[in-house]
Amino acid sequence: MRLEDLLARRLLIQGGKGGSGRTTLSAALGLVAARRGRRVLLVEVDTPDRFAALFGLAAPVGYELCPLAEGLWGLNLDPDQVVVDFFRTHVRVRAVYQQILRSRLWRTFYEAGPGLRELICLGKVWRLLGEREPDGRPRWDTIVLDAPATGHGLAILGIADVAAQTLFGPMRSHAEAIRDLLRDPAATVLNICALPEEMPVNEAAELYAAVRERLQIPLGVCFVNGVLPAPAPGFCEHLAARLEQDPSLGSAAAAVLGGPAALDALRACARWRCARASLQQALLQELAARVPLPQVRVPYLLDADFDRRSLEAVAAALERGFAEAMPAPRATAGAAAPEAAP
Amino acid sequence: MNPTGLEQACRERAVLVLVGAGGVGKTTVAAALALAAARRGRRVLVCTIDPARRLANALGLDAFGSEEVPIEAETLAAAGIALPPGGSLSAMMLDTKRTFDRLIERHAPDPQTRERILANPIYQRVSSQLAGSQEYMAMEKLYELHQSGRFDLVVLDTPPTRHALDFLQAPERLARFFDTSVVRWFAAPFRRDGSGRRGIAGRIAERVLAGLGGLFGGELLQALAEFLAALETLWGGFRERARHVRALLGQHRTAAFIVVSSPARHAIAEAYYFYRELRAHRMPVAGFVANRVRSGFGEQLPELERLAEQEQRRVLGAELAAALAPFGIERRLAEDAVTALGVFRALASADRRNLAPLRAEAEAERLAYRELRARATDIHSLAGLAALEPELVGPAAPPPRASARPVEAGQRRGGG
Numbered sequence: 001m002r003l004e005d006l007l008a009r010r011l012l013i014q015g016g017k018g019g020s021g022r023t024t025l026s027a028a029l030g031l032v033a034a035r036r037g038r039r040v041l042l043v044e045v046d047t048p049d050r051f052a053a054l055f056g057l058a059a060p061v062g063y064e065l066c067p068l069a070e071g072l073w074g075l076n077l078d079p080d081q082v083v084v085d086f087f088r089t090h091v092r093v094r095a096v097y098q099q100i101l102r103s104r105l106w107r108t109f110y111e112a113g114p115g116l117r118e119l120i121c122l123g124k125v126w127r128l129l130g131e132r133e134p135d136g137r138p139r140w141d142t143i144v145l146d147a148p149a150t151g152h153g154l155a156i157l158g159i160a161d162v163a164a165q166t167l168f169g170p171m172r173s174h175a176e177a178i179r180d181l182l183r184d185p186a187a188t189v190l191n192i193c194a195l196p197e198e199m200p201v202n203e204a205a206e207l208y209a210a211v212r213e214r215l216q217i218p219l220g221v222c223f224v225n226g227v228l229p230a231p232a233p234g235f236c237e238h239l240a241a242r243l244e245q246d247p248s249l250g251s252a253a254a255a256v257l258g259g260p261a262a263l264d265a266l267r268a269c270a271r272w273r274c275a276r277a278s279l280q281q282a283l284l285q286e287l288a289a290r291v292p293l294p295q296v297r298v299p300y301l302l303d304a305d306f307d308r309r310s311l312e313a314v315a316a317a318l319e320r321g322f323a324e325a326m327p328a329p330r331a332t333a334g335a336a337a338p339e340a341a342p
Numbered sequence: 343m344n345p346t347g348l349e350q351a352c353r354e355r356a357v358l359v360l361v362g363a364g365g366v367g368k369t370t371v372a373a374a375l376a377l378a379a380a381r382r383g384r385r386v387l388v389c390t391i392d393p394a395r396r397l398a399n400a401l402g403l404d405a406f407g408s409e410e411v412p413i414e415a416e417t418l419a420a421a422g423i424a425l426p427p428g429g430s431l432s433a434m435m436l437d438t439k440r441t442f443d444r445l446i447e448r449h450a451p452d453p454q455t456r457e458r459i460l461a462n463p464i465y466q467r468v469s470s471q472l473a474g475s476q477e478y479m480a481m482e483k484l485y486e487l488h489q490s491g492r493f494d495l496v497v498l499d500t501p502p503t504r505h506a507l508d509f510l511q512a513p514e515r516l517a518r519f520f521d522t523s524v525v526r527w528f529a530a531p532f533r534r535d536g537s538g539r540r541g542i543a544g545r546i547a548e549r550v551l552a553g554l555g556g557l558f559g560g561e562l563l564q565a566l567a568e569f570l571a572a573l574e575t576l577w578g579g580f581r582e583r584a585r586h587v588r589a590l591l592g593q594h595r596t597a598a599f600i601v602v603s604s605p606a607r608h609a610i611a612e613a614y615y616f617y618r619e620l621r622a623h624r625m626p627v628a629g630f631v632a633n634r635v636r637s638g639f640g641e642q643l644p645e646l647e648r649l650a651e652q653e654q655r656r657v658l659g660a661e662l663a664a665a666l667a668p669f670g671i672e673r674r675l676a677e678d679a680v681t682a683l684g685v686f687r688a689l690a691s692a693d694r695r696n697l698a699p700l701r702a703e704a705e706a707e708r709l710a711y712r713e714l715r716a717r718a719t720d721i722h723s724l725a726g727l728a729a730l731e732p733e734l735v736g737p738a739a740p741p742p743r744a745s746a747r748p749v750e751a752g753q754r755r756g757g758g
Contacts, residue, residue, distance in 0.1 A: 017364065017365060018363065018364030018365050019363070019364060019365035019366075019604075019606070019609070020365075050608075197720065198720045198722070199365065200365070231678060231682070232674055232675055232678040234672070234675060235675050235678055235679070238671065238672070238675060239666075239671055239675040239676070239678075239679055240679075242669070242671070243679075246669065248669075249666065249669045249671075252665045252666060252668075252669065253662060253665060253666060255665065256658070256661045256662050256665045257645065257646070257658075257662070258643070258645030258646065259643075259645055261640070261643055261645075262640055262643055262645050262646050264638075264640075265638065265639050265640030265643065265646060265683060265687070266640075266679060266680075266683050268638045268639060269639050269679070269682055269683045269686045269687075270679055270682075271718065272639075272686070272718040273682055273718075275718035275719055276718045276719070279718070279719050279720070306607070306608070
């Protein structure tokens, strides 16, 4: 899948385990789309804002449209505020919806009731997609949604279907419309974010299986974040091994580095990389087998401060990653591992 | 800083609760602490939620159920672990739905009520999805296990939560959901015998329900009301047990919370948030565990400081290449080794920098603070868990504040 194909959809959803880089990737994807001339809205749901830091803004992104870059806006959907919005739209009579919102019954229902917050947030995204300019054009070309971490992300993405089967009345048609949008391959794509580590690979595979079997949301690519650059070919066999075994080679290295402690550091680093490289390769292959989507690899960022610089680095890596994306699930791990960002 | 904090917690407490951001390794730390306690002669259960598969296998949890599985002496022996007399290690995986079912089986007043609840379509659909039910069930199970007296120590790995206090507040929220008065009020207009409430409260209820019914469909509300009416007999118990669990966790001699973090900034921020909320609720905090800390890459060595600059790194790479050429090492390999050391050294320095405030906080508050160094490969065996023990509960490292040296000592110890 080419980047252009991905950006042809109007709703781009990023799902995956916490810490797998969803937020940074979503932001970078939004930035890339905006730079290609689209009007893009970047949305996070029910989470402390992380967009502001990425775009170098002082104040957090909240429930007001916030300009992030040329052609790119941000929005943080706080369910409590979305709910007020929701009632305002659907109940209209102010006295009535205020009474509902204030009632203990509603609060109890809302706090513990399954999926209500999620459904209402998804409904908001759906309404945003439907917004139009005075001239009739859609207000947003693209909405990039940073879905909550997998378990909860599955809940939010699945809730429309459950609601369409359980609810009656206006909420049912609402839920059906949301579900249909999520399943429309011309409109929506879900990208899975993963890391080349054991747990995130498992979670990515579970997310993939759940989406295929239950949610039926069209799938895009698998973003693999934090890919460590592979050691130079021959490094492990020819240098790392001899650093451990050859004392005279070791002392020659120690003399240059400044002493035995520095040599230990060099050895530790070489050992670590060689062990990690084979593990990473195995995990990338496992990921390719269990999540058979094109893999777009994003290298490990050295200065992962999650600021504007990291964002630009990921955006650049994304463009590169798509150019080098493995088209088929066949894994050629390591071969295309790009250099770490400076 | 309390250097013996975690060691003492393993020996003396009855409940340890691991909290922290998702993906920081809570499960691994929970399992390693449980093993350490078992090696101190205690009967220990580690209760995990969704562990990585290979770790589950290592713990003997390949059969996923909500029953405790004792880890056999032979399994432990094969990993080079011998438990002293009296010591035992069991593990279990929490299954929210089954725990909920069992709760209803145990507390339903009669078989008809039990069957009615278990067969209710709304119960089947929502019991594992009710917001907070996973947290509630973890609490419920914890209380049950603690009360049973079968274990000296229960180590609980908490589900990842979006908000720090979810774990503590979810039981109360769920209890409130099942609160008799609210649900009665809710169910009243649907009662077929017409015993619905009258008066102002009743009229408000009807108006609210009419509003909600218009949106969600009256049929749904009716089904929900029936489901809640079926559960009515259990409600008193829910609230009562939520209170007990909370009291149990607040007992400073019995329970302790351990906050786990990775060296990533957002994980540390979340660890702080957890810590402050726990303190605000007067919950006993034993200390912090910083997991996957990259160290041992010369970040303390002045002779390697020049690696921080690109130009100097190139010079050093050329020097190493020249020194190793007589041994038949290709130039590009020597340069690769130096470049990579520069990267790893920078990563390790960043980890130290990021963790410094957490460490200082622990020191100021006399809490335990332990670092587990990052391994190149994931930990997924009993032997791997046992290898964490020196770093986690072993003899305390000297205070790290004075200079760089004590940390080096820590690395040497950890590197064994």
